[in-house]
Amino acid sequence: MNTTTNHTPISLITGGSRGLGRNAALKLAEQGSDVILTYRSNAAEAQEVVQQIEAGGRRAVALPLDVGHSQGFKAFADQVKTALATTWQRERFDHLVNNAGIGIHASFEATTEAQFDTLVNIHLKGPFFLTQTLLPLIADGGRILNVSSGLARFSLPGYAAYAVMKGGIEVLSRYQAKELGARGIAVNTIAPGAIETDFGGGAVRDNAELNSFVASQTAMGRAGVPDDIGGAVASLLSPGNRWLTGQRIEVSGGMFL
Template sequence: METKNKIAVVTGGSRGLGRNASLALAKKGIDVVLTYHSNKQDAENVVSEIRASGRKAEAYQLDTRNVQSFDHFLQQVTEHLQTYTGSPNFDYLINNAGTGVHAAFAETTEAQVDDMINTHYKGVFFLTQKALAYLNDGGAIVNISTGLARFSMPGFAAYASMKGAIETLTLYQAKELGARGIRVNAVAPGAIATDFGGGATRDVPEVNSFIKSVTALGRVGQPDDIGSVVAFLCTDEARWITGQRIEISGGMNL
């Protein structure tokens, strides 16, 4: 398998889409370094599940809003990789970590906007920038966007705007990193049944029914629908895909 002994770093890998992507990468034969913000136990559970499947995994704490912490985080990761693999480098970076804010545009606060900028744009921008020194040529970056960057629903102006910025950044990264053979793509999930944003998509029947009604395939998305595509983008089968926005929404709001 062409992905044997390849290594992926997944931010926010302890739950939701990040957890699913980490497990899907392991199924492709890729070892995983995942991060968590506060729930170490959830992260260790994912690590144990990956190890049980025969792949290697480690978890590290990281607040992607705190750019000043990135050097220490990368030092931890690369020293571990140097010790156990003989090289500090890794092959794939999945920029998944994030939180949401649900507020009408007219009521969104500066603090909420700042948090979205730091989490979804500034954090992604500078973590990727700092990781470039350790990202192997021929590797890949996957940035997680959202269907809300294409269609609008009231209450997500700040969150979706940052994801729109990430989609533009993806194009520039793909262009500028292409000389190193590094592919960069954005994955844009539709509504997914996770605890993201308070879990309304999963837990509130009215929300669930509405999403089904505007989705061509007639159901709410599941984490398994997303993680497998992220993993695919980190394989040789996706070697000619870069600079793309891939929406995985079951056909929401077509």
């Protein structure tokens, strides 16, 4: 069995060019990981993250990927295989972080079938079949970290469809942990609370009233920032957490306790 203890780990992060994915990529690099990050359309933005990681002494590669388009997953896996061979002279990577996503705010009553299908493709079908496609490239003894949301535990109007997808991801993580345990692959879910990013139009960051409401409902007295989540991702993928699997870890500062 290959383990991740005798070489530099390689972490693949979807949606790693911006927001929480970018922060997680940088934190993992600081922790000693090399990084493969994906972006949907902004190659220049992704390359900036690569350059920042390289400036810190680690190696990184940025690859295009639309997680809502499962027909492209095989070609993406071939790109990952090529990148591993050319940049690292390796056949496997160690950590997969299924982070890429979008936010759609709509009441249950007003949610359209097109919105629902978009969320399914990006947040549920995408991670399911992308992980399946990449399994041959994930090292035995590796890790998978799926990203959920605090909204799968507590309910706020306007997020019914989004939260349903995240609930599905949490169930999927437990099944993956059960079925992939024979390969020594640990699978967990990280569930961020409300974070100040450009996600969902930047509402938590830019809407003072919403930010104040979040802070008032959070034990730590403020809304989250990207560093809160990137640091947690790096911690969960650190060698000391190798025995943790099948768990949901909410990183919300104690929101709605």
